[in-house]
Amino acid sequence: MKMKPWMLSGVVVALVAVLAGCAGPKVSVSAPAGTGEKRIAMEASSFSFEPNEILAHSGDRLLLEVENTSGMDHNLTVLDPAGELLLSRHLPAGQKVPIELNLDQPGDYHFHCDKPLHPSLGMKGTIRAQ
Numbered sequence: 774m775k776m777k778p779w780m781l782s783g784v785v786v787a788l789v790a791v792l793a794g795c796a797g798p799k800v801s802v803s804a805p806a807g808t809g810e811k812r813i814a815m816e817a818s819s820f821s822f823e824p825n826e827i828l829a830h831s832g833d834r835l836l837l838e839v840e841n842t843s844g845m846d847h848n849l850t851v852l853d854p855a856g857e858l859l860l861s862r863h864l865p866a867g868q869k870v871p872i873e874l875n876l877d878q879p880g881d882y883h884f885h886c887d888k889p890l891h892p893s894l895g896m897k898g899t900i901r902a903q
């Protein structure tokens with residue numbers, strides 16, 4: 774029996790599902806104390822964000838300087854603590870994108886890349902505002 778393209782894509786999905794079990798290690802940074810804009814350098818690659826845990830404070834204004842060091846387009850989508858969409862920005866391959874983010878409420882702001890399967894491959898993280 775010859776392999777049809779749709780069969781191959783089924784194999785790829787199965788492989789990805791296996792790989793999804795191996796999420797990368799946690800890389801954590803803390804936003805500096807005090808007021809004013811807080812710059813945090815972040816790297817987006819295939820398939821992780823580094824850091825993937827940011828410890829911050831309620832009321833912080835963050836400037837995430839996200840550099841996509843991969844040869845593939847990615848995205849940064851951030852949800853507020855209620856799970857509502859806060860922002861979504863395109864991260865073109867090889868470029869650095871400054872992203873302003875106001876942490877108006879305390880809680881966990883989960884973020885991920887919105888490309889299919891990228892979050893399960895490791896492109897996700899959390900900004901914790903205390």
Ligand SMILES: [Cu+2]
Nearest residue numbers: 847886888891
């Ligand atoms: Cu991605």
